[in-house]
Structures are given as C-alpha cells and as structure tokens.
Amino acid sequence: MAKPFFAVSSSFIMLMVGGMQLAAAADDAIQQGKPAKAAKATSSADDRKLIKSAMAAAPAKVSAAATIIAAGADGKMRTLREGTNGFTCMPDNPATPGKDPMCMDKAALEWATAWMEHKTPASGKIGFMYMLAGGTDASNTDPYAAKPEPNNNWIKTGPHVMIVGAEPSFYDMYPKNARPDTAVPYVMWSGTPYQHLMIPIK
Numbered sequence: 427m428a429k430p431f432f433a434v435s436s437s438f439i440m441l442m443v444g445g446m447q448l449a450a451a452a453d454d455a456i457q458q459g460k461p462a463k464a465a466k467a468t469s470s471a472d473d474r475k476l477i478k479s480a481m482a483a484a485p486a487k488v489s490a491a492a493t494i495i496a497a498g499a500d501g502k503m504r505t506l507r508e509g510t511n512g513f514t515c516m517p518d519n520p521a522t523p524g525k526d527p528m529c530m531d532k533a534a535l536e537w538a539t540a541w542m543e544h545k546t547p548a549s550g551k552i553g554f555m556y557m558l559a560g561g562t563d564a565s566n567t568d569p570y571a572a573k574p575e576p577n578n579n580w581i582k583t584g585p586h587v588m589i590v591g592a593e594p595s596f597y598d599m600y601p602k603n604a605r606p607d608t609a610v611p612y613v614m615w616s617g618t619p620y621q622h623l624m625i626p627i628k
Contacts, residue, residue, distance in 0.1 A: 473506050479517035480506075484529035484556035489515055492529055518559070530555040537590045537620075541569060546619045547591055555588040558627065567604050569620045579604045583626065590622040597621050 476496050481489035493509030496517055515529035530538065534553025540546065565571035565578040574580035589596075597613045600623055606612035611625045 476517040477506050479525075480515035480527050480529065482518075482525070482559045483515050483527035484513065484558060488513055488556065489529055525559040526557065527559050528555060528557050534588070534590050537622075541620050549591070550593050551591045553590045555590060557587070558585050560585045564614070566606060566614050567616070569615045569618055581606065581608060583608045583624065585628050586624055586626045588622050588624055590620075592623070594621075597623060 473496075477494045480494045480496075481492070483489065484492065488511065491509055491511040492513035492515045493505060494507040494515050494517075495503050495505055498504040512532050513529055514532075514535050516527060518525045518527045531554050533551050534555045536551070537547040537553050538555075540548075563574075563580055563582045565574075566581045567579045571578045571580070597616065600611055600613050601607070602613045602616040606614075606624075608624070609626060611623060613621055614624050615621045
C-alpha cells in the first residue's frame with residue numbers, strides 16, 4: 427500500500443501544524459494593523475488547496491460529491507465541504523515524499539478508524555478506498571511500522587485502490603507474500619485484523 431494508516435494520523439498532525447501557522451499569521455497581521463479579513467481570505471485559499479488535493483484521490487464523479495475533511499488548528503477534524511455520496515476524502519500528507527490523498531466510503535472510514543484506535547474492525551463489512559494519486563511507501567507486514575527496518579518488508583507501490591473489511595476467506599484468493607509483486611493485486615498486512623487487498627491501477 428502506498429501509505430499505511432499511521433500516515434493518515436500523521437497527515438492530521440501536519441494539517442494541524444498548518445492550521446497553527448495560519449493562526450499565527452493572522453495574529454501577526456492584526457498586530458501590524460492589517461485588516462483581519464485578510465487572514466480569513468488566506469485560510470479560505472488554503473482550504474481550497476486542501477480540497478483540490480483531497481479530490482485528486484478518487485475519480486472526478488466520486489470526489490466531486492464526497493465530504494472533504496482535514497485537521498484544524500486544535501487537532502480536531504473539521505469538515506471543509508459536506509458531501510452527498512457517502513465518500514470521505516482527505517488531502518495529501520505534506521510530510522511524506524509523494525502525493526498521497528485518499529478517499530473512502532463509510533465502511534472503509536470505520537475500518538481505518540479501528541486501525542488508528544488499535545481496535546479490531548468489523549469482519550465482513552466491506553469498504554472501498556481510492557488512492558489514485560499514489561502515495562508513500564509502507565511495511566507490507568507490520569500495520570504500525572513507521573519506517574523501514576531489516577525485517578518489516580518495506581515496499582513501494584503507486585496509485586491503487588483498496589478493499590478492506592472483507593471476510594478472511596476473500597483474501598485467501600490473493601497472494602500474501604511478505605515481499606509481493608506490487609504490479610498485481612496482493613494482500614497487505616496478511617494475518618492481522620487489518621489485512622486488505624491492494625489493487626494497483628498503473
């Protein structure tokens with residue numbers, strides 16, 4: 427997978443830092459006697475960039491109607507745009523080398539949340555996730571690996587989609603090699619509650 431779900435939470439942190447920087451810029455503007463609305467305009471422009479980044483994760487007809495979320499200056503998730511199709515998109519994580527926005531349906535969002543909270547996701551509640559812009563590298567065997575280690579099977583993948591939350595028997599139909607051929611569908615994090623199918627698209 428191009429970006430493990432630890433990167434989801436790290437992208438939230440980076441967006442939080444960005445929000446804090448915007449807040450600091452607004453304070454500076456006020457101290458210099460500039461109108462407060464200038465800071466508001468900057469924030470709006472930043473939000474538009476985040477929305478554009480998030481929308482790159484999925485096909486246009488999906489992302490156009492998706493909810494867009496990002497982390498605010500207080501670290502809490504905020505909604506940049508309400509959606510109508512049940513998908514939620516998040517922008518690129520600027521801390522990672524490649525572009526890695528993602529867009530997921532409700533079931534996939536619940537699955538990702540379970541991972542981040544170290545909880546077992548519901549089995550048989552299938553979710554679908556897009557990462558069409560590509561992403562960062564990840565361990566194919568350790569769901570919580572944050573960097574390459576001698577035995578954590580760090581791999582490189584490009585643009586892809588993911589199927590998560592399926593019954594274990596579903597994943598048995600696909601390769602589960604620790605060092606997979608990333609040009610064909612394969613299972614990431616096999617043998618863990620967070621195993622999922624990676625499907626490359628390029």
